[in-house]
Amino acid sequence: MAEDNEDIEDMGTSKKKILIMVVIGVVLMGLSAGGTLMALGMLSGEPEVSAAAEGEQGVDGNTETQAEVKKPAIYYPMKPAMIVSFNVRGRQRYLQAEISLMTRDKSALADIEEHSALLQNGLLMLFSGQDYGELQTPEGKELLRQQSLGEIQKLLEQETGKPSVEQVLFTAFVMQ
Structure with a gap:
């Protein structure tokens, strides 16, 4: 009987270890995906706003950039x-x-x-x-x-x- 109790405790401990490993794996995958998306965002290079455009104020007081949208051909x-x-x-x-x-x-x-x-x-x-x-x-x-x-x-x-x-x-x- 004592051996059965030890086996049950070992199974509970091993399940906890597996659960912890799965959680750590999911967190690492999320960090990897987030880091990749952030790096791609930085590499795509959003155009910098010129000093003249930064000074333009919108109706609500927020700074706006005026990007001209191309009309369809x-x-x-x-x-x-x-x-x-x-x-x-x-x-x-x-x-x-x-x-x-x-x-x-x-x-x-x-x-x-x-x-x-x-x-x-x-x-x-x-x-x-x-x-x-x-x-x-x-x-x-x-x-x-x-x-x-x-x-x-x-x-x-x-x-x-x-x-x-x-x-x-x-x-x-x-x-x-």
Whole structure:
């Protein structure tokens, strides 16, 4: 009987040890997860607030930072596709490009639509003045895209007072 009582006491002590080990394990896992999240938060590097932004006071007296939120992109596909012919060493060559304009201002869509004929004319003049051989390289296409953006922004600036278009995108670019 005495041996049975000792076995029961040993089992109670071993259960306590197991329970303590499980609790310690859970606490260590929690600390590890918390430390990892804190380290990731520090590594992500929240942008520091400038001295000018720190001085701005909100209505309730709290300091606010004014982060400008980007509006969603709006795409305007220009129709019809641009088709330009080139004379390369006595042979007739063609370029067909479908273009979409990207803006973030809904009111700019009306301006783009109103002046679409002017924009298409400007792009056709720009495209027809290009060297066919250069347009066959990725660099040449990118340069044409940037020149197209500049031309469209210039024309819209003249007509409306604001450039409105943020990007010019070639959605199809076929040369033959």
